[in-house]
Amino acid sequence: MKQSINLVIENALQELRTAGTESDGYEIRILLSDVLGVEPSVLMFGEVEMDEAQEKQFHESLEKRKHHMPTDKILGHRGFYKYDFKVSEDVLTPRPDTEILVEAAIEKIKGKKLESGKILELGVGSGCIICSVLAEFSALNGVGVDISAQALAIAKENAKELGVEKRLDLCLGNWFDKDFLSLVGKEYDILLSNPPYIKSEEIKKLDEEVKQYDPLMALDGGQDGLESYRQIAMLAPSLVKNGGYVFLEVGENQSKDVCRIFNAAGFVTEEIRKDLSAIERCVVLKKMSCI
Numbered sequence: 001m002k003q004s005i006n007l008v009i010e011n012a013l014q015e016l017r018t019a020g021t022e023s024d025g026y027e028i029r030i031l032l033s034d035v036l037g038v039e040p041s042v043l044m045f046g047e048v049e050m051d052e053a054q055e056k057q058f059h060e061s062l063e064k065r066k067h068h069m070p071t072d073k074i075l076g077h078r079g080f081y082k083y084d085f086k087v088s089e090d091v092l093t094p095r096p097d098t099e100i101l102v103e104a105a106i107e108k109i110k111g112k113k114l115e116s117g118k119i120l121e122l123g124v125g126s127g128c129i130i131c132s133v134l135a136e137f138s139a140l141n142g143v144g145v146d147i148s149a150q151a152l153a154i155a156k157e158n159a160k161e162l163g164v165e166k167r168l169d170l171c172l173g174n175w176f177d178k179d180f181l182s183l184v185g186k187e188y189d190i191l192l193s194n195p196p197y198i199k200s201e202e203i204k205k206l207d208e209e210v211k212q213y214d215p216l217m218a219l220d221g222g223q224d225g226l227e228s229y230r231q232i233a234m235l236a237p238s239l240v241k242n243g244g245y246v247f248l249e250v251g252e253n254q255s256k257d258v259c260r261i262f263n264a265a266g267f268v269t270e271e272i273r274k275d276l277s278a279i280e281r282c283v284v285l286k287k288m289s290c291i
Contacts, residue, residue: 002047008032012062019066027071031061034075068208081132085158090150091126092218093210097275098194098249100282102132104273105192105247108284112245115139117189120239122175122232123147125218127155127168129192134164141167143184147174147217175231187241194249195228197221225251229258233265237287245270246285255280 009028016023029040035050035058036043050058064074070093072078078087080094081102087093109115116139121130124144134142142164146152152170159165173183198219203211210219221227229248236246246267250258259269267285275281 002049005032005043005046005048008048015062016065021066021068023065027065030071031065031074032058035061067212069213070209073213078126078128080128083128083132083135083162085126085128085131086154086161087126088150088154089213090148090215091154092194092214094126094128097277097279097281098129100273100275101192101194101247101249102129104271104282104284105133105190105245106136108245108247109133109137109140109190114189118142118187119190119192120184120188121145122191122193123195123218123228124155124170125151125194127158127170129194130168131155131159131162131164133190133192134159134167135162143169143171143188145171145173145175145184147172148215151215175228175235180235181238184239186238188239189241189244191232191236191240191244191246193228193232193247195221195232197225197228197249197251197254199223199225221251225254226257226261229254229261233261233267236262237266240287242287244287246283246287248283248285249281250283252279255283258283259285 009025012028013023029043033040033043035054061074072087072093073089076086077084078094081099085094115137119133119140119142121144124130124146127144130142130144134140144155149172152172155170159168171183173180196219198221200220200223203220240246248258255272262285267287270286271284272280273282
């Protein structure tokens with residue numbers, strides 16, 4: 001039976017509101033378009049017709065959303081930078097703020113003519129950061145490390161989808177392990193990381209979408225949120241070659257502390273980029289040649 005698109009959306013929104021879940025019409029269109037196999041823009045006006053299987057899938061999606069599952073985790077994919085990435089509850093949801101780190105790295109690689117260099121990402125997750133960078137440069141090679149085998153499996157699929165799998169080595173490892181350097185090697189031109197940076201005590205205050213469906217290990221940055229930055233700063237002088245660069249995503253009000261930590265390790269702050277909310281989100285550091 002055909003139904004008004006606006007009525008389907010309004011009924012879905014009312015259902016979610018009754019369950020205590022905030023949503024909007026665009027999000028419902030995304031869920032509905034996934035069920036119907038069309039672009040969300042097609043579902044602006046008019047009528048829609050779903051068969052029994054599609055009706056069931058749509059209501060299953062709404063049930064998941066009632067329990068605060070993010071839309072990208074329901075769909076199993078998320079748009080990031082120029083591409084679409086597979087996601088699951090095993091990886092951090094790719095966020096627009098992180099695109100700033102990707103853009104900064106790509107600009108630096110082009111400006112310093114590092115197109116045939118070697119990059120390392122610590123905490124690769126879905127692979128959205130390193131795969132986006134590798135996809136821009138056909139001669140660039142990379143290594144991605146994560147503590148989660150499940151996350152690495154997702155990253156491997158995304159690397160294959162973007163056609164960079166032959167230039168990306170994925171390693172299971174923990175940068176707090178004593179033998180970490182022997183696992184990943186040294187002399188990288190670029191080090192990228194969006195490490196855990198939320199204070200442990202603040203985890204419980206996060207939105208349910210984040211707290212329930214993003215992996216805790218990708219969120220918890222220890223007592224002051226800076227635990228991983230200190231560890232990476234200890235490793236970075238060995239990981240990054242002289243004149244090489246470190247690109248880090250940081251939390252709100254963390255940029256100065258992170259810069260201080262890396263300055264003490266022999267890196268000079270080159271730039272701090274703000275996100276769309278004017279929060280200092282990406283720190284760019286350079287290893288000085290004299291170190």
